[in-house]
Amino acid sequence: MSKVTHLSVGEGGARGRQIHLRDVTGDADAPLGTVGQELRGARISRGEDLVSISRILKIRREHLEALEEDNLSALPGRTYAVGFIRAYAEYLGLNPTRTVDRFKTEIAGRDEISPNAGFKEDEEEPGLSWGWIVIALIVLAVLGYGAYDLFIAAGSQSSPSVAAVPSQMIEKAPKPKPHRLAAIPVKPAAPMPAPPTAPATAPSHTAVQPGPGGQLFGKWNLKPRIVLQITQPSRILVQDENGKIYINRILHPGDIYQVANRNGLALTAEHRNAVTVNIDGNPAGPLGSSPDAIAALSLDFDKVAAAHHIGVAPPPLKPSAQP
Secondary structure (H helix, E strand, O other): OOOEEEEEOOOOOOOOOEEEEEOOHHHHHOOOOOHHHHHHHHHHHHOOOHHHHHHHHOOOHHHHHHHHOOOHHHOOOHHHHHHHHHHHHHHOOOOHHHHHHHHHHHHOOOOOOOOOOOOOOOOOOOOOOHHHHHHHHHHHHHHHHHHHHHHHHHHHHHOOOOOOOOHHHHHHOOOOOOOOOOOOOOOOOOOOOOOOOOOOOOOOOOOOOOOOOOOEEOOOOOOOOEEEEEOOOEEEEEEOOOOOEEEEEEEOOOOEEEOOOOOOOEEEEOOHHHEEEEEOOEEEEEOOOOOOOEEEEEOOHHHHHHHOOOOOOOOOOOOOOOO
């Protein structure tokens, strides 16, 4: 049986019209308060926080707060606000259709929702989006190319590049032959008799000039006491006891070679009669009359002077036989 309550409405104690309010059984389940209060109560009863719900629904946390606080001015627009209400109510287990209808009734005639509230439908957690990642990759590529270009420029300044030789030219080009000293048949030199010791003449250091069309070799050997003059083409090799080569080439008539003033040098010549010796600027004659080769002939001044009888007293005359 329904409970009836009688209320009197009037002024000055006058009895006026009575209003009968009946408590219907179905009215006990009707939600109390605004839609925002209902959403907030449902969330708190479930023990959830706005940050987690924002991450799941992809709705900004401040928009969810605006819904719970009925702050329509913080929402991006009516259409988006209705979508937020529907998604939020469905997530909290409320009837989304009824909740949306209540929300539309509450905001009817109100113009508090701002169209520029900074709505972003699919906002994710703070971090690098794909757009930023693509931009970062482009920047890295540009920096890498710049570093490579600088490296190539530095390399081109330090060592200029040389074009590669075509393979066909390499195949057709003749291989260089090693330059070797022509083999010279060597005959053992006859031992020279040791002459008696005699005072040598004082060095005059008279300069020996090349012959017509000849060249001067060994010009760095200043004030030489021994000079070799060439009278016919012949290969000349002068080296020391350690194998260091001072000259190794074919000399032609008129060419001269100034021998360094030091001991330990030896001469190898292709033709013995092609080399004439000058000692202290004075011609001392050829090394021999035969065209045979000569090998490892000592160029020590004392030995050369003794071999050409420089500073040696002439032998005594033999007494003539009696008739």
